[in-house]
Amino acid sequence: MKAMLDQYQDRMQRVLDHIDRHLDDHLDLDAISSVAAFSKYHFHRQFSAIFGLSVHRYVQLARMKRAAYRLAYRHGQMITAIALDAGYDAPDAFARAFRRNFGQSPSSFRSSPA
Structure with a gap:
């Protein structure tokens, strides 16, 4: 269980870093979810659950x-x-x-x- 949580944290940190580095780019859900290596639907649910807001709002x-x-x-x-x-x-x-x-x-x- 802890290993899975660590993996999710690592993936989400990669996403946050990617967003920070690419704020001038078009950041759509497909591109961002691929950074986390999740389907866009699963990623959107996980991101919202972890951070309390949508990727778009972030x-x-x-x-x-x-x-x-x-x-x-x-x-x-x-x-x-x-x-x-x-x-x-x-x-x-x-x-x-x-x-x-x-x-x-x-x-x-x-x-x-x-």
């Missing part, structure tokens, strides 16, 4: 975290470019999502990171 949050870092530390980068890099088609959609996650607009966060 990727969104990872991209939003990276966007927050860029807003705070890369003042030369335009907010629109950061929004597009985070996977949003429009700056206003990014602004709404950012406010929902961080409680302030991207521009106010840039001025005073919380």
